[in-house]
Amino acid sequence: NFVVPLMIGARDMAFPRLNAASYWFFLFGGAGMFLSFFASGGAAKAGWYSYPPLSEKFYSPGTGQDIWILSLHLVAISSVLGAINFLCTIHNMRAAGMSWMRIPLFVWAVEIYSILLLLAIPVISTALTFLLLDRQVGTHFFDPSNGGSAVLYQHLFWFFGHPEVYIIILPAMGVLSEVIPVFSRKPIFGYKAIAFSTVAIGFYSMLVWAHHMFSVGLPNFLNVFFMLSSMVIAVPTGVKIFNWIATTWRGNLILDTPMLWALGFLCVFTIGGLSGIFLAAFPVDWQVTDTYYVVAHMHYVMFGGGVFGVFAALYYWWPKIFGRLLDERLGKMQFWLVFIGFNLTFFPQHMLGLMGMPRRNFTYSHHGLWETYNLMSSIGSGIMAIGFLVFAANVVKTSRSGPRAGNDPWIADTLEWYTTSPPPEHNFDRVPYVTSARPLRDLRRRLAQADAVG
Secondary structure: OOHHHHHHOOOOOOOHHHHHHHHHHHHHHHHHHHHHHHOOOOOOOOOOOOOOOOOOOOOOOOOHHHHHHHHHHHHHHHHHHHHHHHHHHHHHOOOOOOOHHHOOHHHHHHHHHHHHHHHHHHHHHHHHHHHHHHHHOOOOOOOHHHOOOHHHHHHHHHHHHHHHHHHHHHHHHHHHHHHHHHHHOOOOOOHHHHHHHHHHHHHHHHHOHHHHHHHHOOOHHHHHHHHHHHHHOHHHHHHHHHHHHHHHOOOOOOOOHHHHHHHHHHHHHHHHHHHHHHHHOHHHHHHHOOEHHHHHHHHHHHHHHHHHHHHHHHHHHHHHHHOEOOOHHHHHHHHHHHHHHHHHHHHHHHHHHHOOOEOOOOOOOOOOHHHHHHHHHHHHHHHHHHHHHHHHHHHHHHHHHOOEOOOOOOOOOOHHHOOOOOOOOOOOOOOOOOOOOOHHHHHHHHHHHHHHHO
8 A cells, every 4th residue: 555656656546545444444353353352252263264163153152253254354345445446556547658567566466466355355255154144044054964065165265265375475476576686786587477477376376276175075076177276376486486586696686684585585485385286286185184284384385475575575665664774783683583483483394294293283192203393393483583572673773763764775676766765645746757667777877878968
């Protein structure tokens, strides 16, 4: 909401009031989640997936589960309104000269992210509405003893649940496509390949949901189809990773904190992607499903990809948002604490899964390597927590005495760095005509040529 209008040269989102409404729906939805802890019977107890029959009235009495459902509906409304606003803004409010092959790659990611939200959110909202009706009205959508199907809920949930992975990861990938070329002092390698791979990831993400359901007894032809589609999606993802690495090749690398987070993303997301290839093969998935191998894979993709991308974005755009630079020494300290702690926490869980440790267990009777690997994970999580505390200290220090950033502290190439830091309410006093995907580089060259002539 803040960065996209700046990157395309717009003075605001297309619908500012819709933007505000999206925020309030999100806020009240999140507040409802926390308030459900005080509901009769406590908060929802069926996990983030809330599979029936665990989430049905018999196994989850009280109102906590119902408040959870209603809160998610509010968040869903927020997401749909935000997606519509993003699409209208990107399609109608780009700066003069900014064609589709000149928009920043982060904006490409937000475009596909928004489309995925519009496709996936109605499906999960339908599943949650059916579940609420089962609980409150006495319908039997997910009750097999009365003609319903618990597997139907899984199809509806995962039709949303796997695109959700890319709803989270695509913006992080867009951040890398902005950060890596700036700190490599090179243009992005293969702009069109990265843009079209973003579209391909969005398309294939809608065709892979049932790889989460290999163990429910799907027909073999469906197992084969979803196995192949899950492997194919690795191709456009690999294109991105290859192009990011190629961008750094022979570049003048500047290892400031945003770049460290971007390179950290490359490391951990690649590990998560490689472990996902094994899970895509349903004979292998049958052996490790519901074990800590899946926990490790999910965290390398979702936590490693999402959180590392978020911190790359925070350190990169913080000067533009607040006008001050975060402390580099504390930033690098935080990165190494989180990077080391993350890998110490989640890498041993691959071995735990291969040794048969089931997930969602709060205790276990085994000793030996089970105990050793779990101890390593506990130590790693503590190191990560210290890293996040360092970030909090960095924010406090910067707000009090951080150095002023200036308009363009990174010598970047996109339009958000053309205006002041922080930008005025209307974003720009004047927007330059866009002649390429790197408008500020073009502007600097024109100014240099004018100085040379003068």
